[in-house]
Amino acid sequence: MTTRLDLDTAQTLSPLGRLKDDALRVLCEQIEVRLQPAGYTLFKKGDSDPATYFLLSGSLQLDTDAGSSTLQAPSASTRYPVANARPRRHTAVAGSEIQIAVVSSDLLDKYLALGGTQTAVNTEVAGYEVAEFELAGALDLDWATALLQSPLFADLSLVNVVRLALSFEQQEMKEGEVLIRQGDQSLDYYYVIRHGHCEVIQADDDYSGREIVLAKLGPGQAFGEDALMMNSARTATVVASSDGQLMRLSRESFDALLVEPRVQWMDFNEASRAIEKGAQPLDVRFESEFEIATLPGAINIPFYLLRLKLPRLDRDPRYIVFCNDASQSVVAAFLLRQAGFDASVIRGGLAGQAN
Incomplete structure (x- = not known):
């Protein structure tokens, strides 16, 4: 069973409680609350999973080579994330039925840093330098928060997200x-x-x-x-x-x-090596051009059809995008990355093969 974290509970947790109510309310919509049975393994020693966990109720046993300890919620210690170091230094196993709040560590860091830019200048918040933003109330927090949540901008650094929010x-x-x-x-x-x-x-x-x-x-x-x-x-x-x-x-x-931070260029040799390691070449030229000649293993989605076919495109591969001269493939790679795909573009397109 999964629900969302409520605002009142979030305000009691650290560092969530540092956020302003409007930002925290939006973040809570992204925090899942899960019920797990006794014996459930939350994470194992050595894991580098991208989640931050808060124990809301029940008991959790933390095991290391040196011994074990138990977290019991609610308590003062469970106001903080569970054994949050990466790689994980503990194996965490539920000693009873537990209620756990789960949030993306990257998303949490961005919210904390974005919240810090509202008041902090010339400081580093959650690992992000925010000194350059002399905001004085200029940042539309609702809009910046929307950008943070949007899959269109999920691959951008916090610095660029804040710059975007200020530039729109x-x-x-x-x-x-x-x-x-x-x-x-x-x-x-x-x-x-x-x-x-x-x-x-x-x-x-x-x-x-x-x-x-x-x-x-x-x-x-x-x-x-x-x-x-x-x-x-x-x-x-x-x-x-x-x-x-x-x-x-x-x-x-x-x-x-x-464009500059998002488009990842490759020369033809780099692309060939990536394809040998399992990357998927994607030809965005017209079908007639694709039928005459293309790269080994390539699939064809003509540029004019790309947006229509994005929802059905396999998200697992890394895509190496190309056309004749990169004029369309650079836009295609941009659209793919904007939609959350891993995509690079061959510099010069197929013409780069000759060079």
Whole structure:
């Protein structure tokens, strides 16, 4: 049985209780409370699991080569995480039925550090340098928290998340408003939907005047990156399907805070070695090009279909993305990483093979 940690309990735990109520309330939505039976092994000595545990009720036996100790909840000692060193120095086994709160250690660190930026300047919080942020109340904590939770930005450092939160601008939208028009050469912004919904529409290329709805987007989803990265005209029209609010990021901030830290380049030899070790080559060229020649073991998802096929794509492999010259594969790799995949791009594409 799994539930979520309530705010009152979270406020009694350290370091959770250091957070402001609004941030803690959102974090609690990410903290699972689990019931486990006596004899359940929470972790073993030597493990490096990415979770932080709080014992809420019951007893937990901590075993080391030197002996054993017992945690009994609730107590003063169980206000703190259970034996939180990595690698684990203990094996933790339930001595009775236990109730345990579980949170991602990385997520907790980011929340603590983000909370620290509200008041702390020229200090290091939870291992993150926050000295450069002279916030003076400028940081929208709700928006920064939303960025932390968003899978779009999960691979970014806290420093970049805070920079992003400070760099986005608000833009209201009205139902029926055209936000981006296909063919437009204006390449000013990347957009994230904060509230409301949009449709991505593309004109059919048979000159019939028909339009195809490529995607329906909601809060937390983004659009506008393709044209910015390829320095080309907008490839689709985006229309607001409800009233709402966008957050927009300038092209300069988009390049500095999202593209540069996110895109992982490989030369052709590095890519070949990665493929030999099990990485999956992904060809984003047209089907007709793929059928003529590609890399051994490659799968083909043409760039224009990538967004549609992302939900069904296997998340286990590391993807090595390529096209003829990297112009589309760099965008594809960006989209993959934005969606939580491990993806790198071959510098120069297939043309790099000759070099």
